[in-house]
Amino acid sequence: MKCKTCCITGGSKGIGAAIAEKLLDSGVQNLILVARDSEKFNKTLNKLTDKKSTKQKIIAIRKDISVHSNVIDLYKEILSTGHNVDVLVNNAGYASPQSIFEVDFDDFQRTININLYAPFLLIQKLLQNKNRFSHIINIASTAGLKGRSGWLTYSASKAALVNMSESLKEELLPLGIRVIAVCPARCATDLRKILSPIEEDPTTIMQPLDVAEVVYMLMSNVGDFISDNHLLVRKT
């Protein structure tokens, strides 16, 4: 595996935890996992620690990235590990699906903070501090490709993330950094439970590990042949 060190935000559960698991299985050396402090995060860390070989290292950083100053602390902590982050997976996401009549402005700001500003800051600060990425993978959503009634804050934040990824792809091409937005359709995560107003059988839809396989593919040699600005990932 080309990637020595990978940093994943939103690593406590769902797609983030699945990517972490996939990368450990594939031999990544250092895994930096970022998530809010929670019981779920502890459980995931225990599970991953049981899985890892003696040569592999897992570094947990407990941060709530909805707050600007926490993201600043976060990049400093990442730098202090002494590892160059080869692959950054901006996976942390937040959604509170409400129509324009109901949504609070504060909630919209929180959505943008987590889904757009946090990835932006993390990428910018690491670049400015001479971190050299091989890949930046931003986990967006199909909601970012088409606006949806009732999901306006989430859709808008993910559309911005898709667009930012396109700009970054061009800006960072001369540095040999590959940037791509991955847009999963409905996937069996906690976020999906929030977005779907009625109960659905999670076993019938795409699983986090399916998305993790696609992300891993993007980091592999095959990934070099994917030239799209964003990659739609959907169970057909």
Add this chain to the structure above:
Amino acid sequence: MITLLLLNGGIGERLGMEKPKAIMRLNGVPLMIYSLHEADKMLEISKIILNYPDGYKDEVESLIKQYAIEKEVIYVEAGKTRQESVYKMLEYVDTKTVLIHESARPNITIDDFKQLLEHEYHNVTQSLPIYSTVLEKKEHTDYIGKIHDRTRLVDIQLPQKFLLEELKEAHNKAKENYSEYTEDASLMFDNGFDVAFTFGKVINFKITTKDHFYMARYLNSIR
């Protein structure tokens, strides 16, 4: 002028919902808001009487405010049955005619209300023809016992229009006889009043199952 009774009591068990169906989001918008926005366009409607499920008054009131519903809304706690709910709501009506609709049918349009108001009969219910064959099963078995002539049957839908005095009288009679009905055209008819039917639109279906919900979600995203 007329009064609209908007029924919101349904719990949405068949949808696997924990919250009442009326405040369930369809494409992000509470189900009841679809009907209220249509009612807002009807000049003839002077007032809306809305029943709320036990424990949800504040939430329902706050949604009406957030979605800027213009008509005067009166809130009445839902009864144990649909019949009891309507009975309680009738107390607040001060117009000669009432319209009854339910939030679980979000695809209602102003044309449906108008069709009833312009109808020559005072008591009218929307309905649909029966499109499928209807058979009756043999009692206590899974065998077919009887064939029905579907051309003589109608599938009762909402909205409905009734004369207040007659509807009140029918409800009082039903109460005295301890008779329970699942909707008001049956209640009126069974208690001696003529009710006409007129055909509505299939798209104004009631959201009862998950399949209905998915259909409504799709229809409302392309319309």
